[in-house]
Amino acid sequence: MNIDAARQPYQYVRPVLHEPDWRRLPGWREVTKAQWHDPQWQRAHCVKSPKQLRAVVGDLLTEHFFDELAADLSGFATMSMLIPPQMLNTMAPLTFLDADGFTEGFLADPVRRYMLPVRSDRDPHWPSHPHSARDSLHEAQMWVVEGLTHRYPTKVLAELVTTCPQYCGHCTRMDLVGNSTAQVTKAKLVLKPSSRQELMLDYLKRTPGVRDVVVSGGDVANVPWPRLEAFLRQLLELDSVRDIRLATKALVGLPQHWLQPDILDGLAAVAKLATARGVNLAVHTHANHARSVTPLVAQAARALLGAGVRDVRNQGVLMQGVNATQAELLDLCFALHSEAGILPYYFYMCDMIPNAEHWRLSVAQAQQLQDSLMGYLPGYATPRLVCDVPYLGKRWVHQVTEYDRERGISYWTADRHTYYDPISTLPESGRRWWSDYASR
Ligand code: SF4
Structure with missing residues (x-):
């Protein structure tokens, strides 16, 4: 047929x-x-x-x-x-x-x-969910040394800086990243960058079960290149490290940064070393709409691939008014994949930080969106829509084990790790329940 x-x-x-x-x-x-x-x-x-x-x-x-x-x-x-x-x-x-x-x-x-x-x-009734929180993923509680989150058995997240070339309104690390605002006094890293990096490397030496290091922040584009290169070279000396992923939204927000010849030369040297050692070196970026994928962004992504990184992948965030329809997501995925060489990898549900309700989707909406994406892109380029469940980690949106649609409470494990839908998406009875809850 x-x-x-x-x-x-x-x-x-x-x-x-x-x-x-x-x-x-x-x-x-x-x-x-x-x-x-x-x-x-x-x-x-x-x-x-x-x-x-x-x-x-x-x-x-x-x-x-x-x-x-x-x-x-x-x-x-x-x-x-x-x-x-x-x-x-x-x-x-x-x-x-x-x-x-x-x-x-x-x-x-x-x-x-x-x-x-x-x-x-912003949502006029519920700008924040009653269960929203700064550091909603509790990353700082999982620091094994300052800035090094060890949440999954084989992976760590290394936060090298707390700044980015651009600040996104929905940033999940709003607790730590960027300058304080009228509403939020930011947490601070206290160690000197060199001491912090030394402690991170020391932990990784002592913990050979960790094979995958996400080097992030903030945005690695704000780490002076010589310091970033030195850190990457030291990571590559550890036999246990098999995957290194560099997190940078600057590829989308400031592609000019990644097109600098000295940075591309440095990256090419690191990529060559990674290949020689059999380590997968990749770049992860963060585009949320096809409009952001401009010719210059595509040129920068192709330059990174030309320098020898194995993959450039996108981790977007699902948001109402930004990319919450099938057409918006597929337009973005096709622009990324066919035109810029960037693999559409994940779309995260927006985390439960304060004042984010107007952006967030319900789990049911995310499940529908996931279904609507199937069959258009090659299988390897079809993004997974995931929920980062507090204290648990990433789960595919169809992995929910129990779901109270009236109150918008999803349960993800037998011991009931929870995520909450935006209250505005609930039926009248559910909205009433939350009003009573809040007044109690
Ligand atoms: S680039 Fe990433 S870390 Fe920086 S503000 Fe945006 S979401 Fe947060």
Whole structure:
């Protein structure tokens, strides 16, 4: 029987990657191509405040937008503003440049929705779930030395820095990463970076059962390359380490960083060593919408593969208004996989941090989305949708063992590790139950 493609719910059309012209924005009219491609220029011109945003967009955004932004920064934001020009430029790329049209397009923009949240985005009744928490995955409780989380039997997460070139509104490490906000005073690492790295390596030497090291942060693009290279070379000296994964959203937010010749040369040398030792060296990035996969992002991903890393993989986060439909997810996956050489690997359910309810999906929604993705991409490139269950770890969304749909409580093991659906997705009786619970 032939498949009638026209009757499928999703129509595949080969994506055309697009880098919007930054000169459409008043503050960047005179910015040259050489400046745009310079990572130092990008870092120096990140937007960190409403004032700096105004300097870029002029009067394209209305006063009401800025009021909403200010209200969010003072009342809800768990991450401070930090948006590289590369990322800001992908927001509202096609809207007409008059104030109302631009503001409308900007408000609806999926990248804006998670990088630059405003008050009206948040859930008006339940901005936070009663069980939300800072460090909702309890990573710091599982530190075996400062910044080294040993949660799974064979894997560790090494947090080398607490900064990134960009700050995402939904960051799961909002407890530690970035600058303090009006709402959140951030935790701090206290050891010197060199001492912390030494202690991490020492733990790994003493613990040969760990074979897989995720080198993260923050974002490894904020670790000075010589320090990162030295750490990777020391990891490669350990016979027990067989997988090394470098976590960097900068591949999407600041691809200019990974296109620097000295960094690519250094990475090529490390990749060669990894290959010689039979170690899988990969890069993990974090794109949430097809708009972020621009030609420059694809060029940077291909450059990493050209330098010899075994894979570049994407770990996105499922969010309402960003990528919570079949079409949005498949558009992103096809842009990543066929056009940029990035493997669509995981989409995480958004973790239960404070003020994240408007982004989160229920487990039932995630299960439906997982089903809707099957059969379009090659099997090896079909992403798994996963829930990071507190104290337990990643579980595929169909692995739930028991599910109370009325109260939105999913149980993932016999000893009842739980995850909670957003209250706004529950039936009236479930919403009433949570109101009573909260008032008790
Ligand atoms: S890049 Fe990753 S660690 Fe940094 S703010 Fe975004 S989600 Fe958090």
